[in-house]
Amino acid sequence: MSSMVKVAITPAAAAVVARIRGERSGTLTFTIDGGCCEGTAPHLLEDAVVTPPAKQVGEVAGVPVYLQPAMTEIYGAASVTIDVRDEPLSDSMSLETEHGLRFVLREGSPG
Numbered sequence: 001m002s003s004m005v006k007v008a009i010t011p012a013a014a015a016v017v018a019r020i021r022g023e024r025s026g027t028l029t030f031t032i033d034g035g036c037c038e039g040t041a042p043h044l045l046e047d048a049v050v051t052p053p054a055k056q057v058g059e060v061a062g063v064p065v066y067l068q069p070a071m072t073e074i075y076g077a078a079s080v081t082i083d084v085r086d087e088p089l090s091d092s093m094s095l096e097t098e099h100g101l102r103f104v105l106r107e108g109s110p111g
Helices: 011-023 069-075 095-099
Strands: 006-009 028-032 042-046 055-060 063-067 079-086 101-107
Touching (some): 006 011, 006 055, 011 079, 011 095, 011 101, 042 095, 095 101
Parallel strands (some): 006 079, 028 063
Antiparallel strands (some): 055 063
């Protein structure tokens, strides 16, 4: 596991993860990627296939966080926080969108 990136989660985002965990039976995983539509938004997925180039950079709310290789240059030595906000019209595959919410990545520690 890489120690370069420091990943945290806000209490509000952790509560959403707990709610989703109660609704799902599979393994949850956060991935941070540079996708074409959502930029660097963290995605919460169930039973995701994580390919070897991805590196686990931490664990938040009991969920491993993986950084895709394309994001290493951007977040290689950063401190980031996973937060949540209302976004009822998101078309993401991330699980929180079923609740009209969206995980976002913020630089720095929660505060």
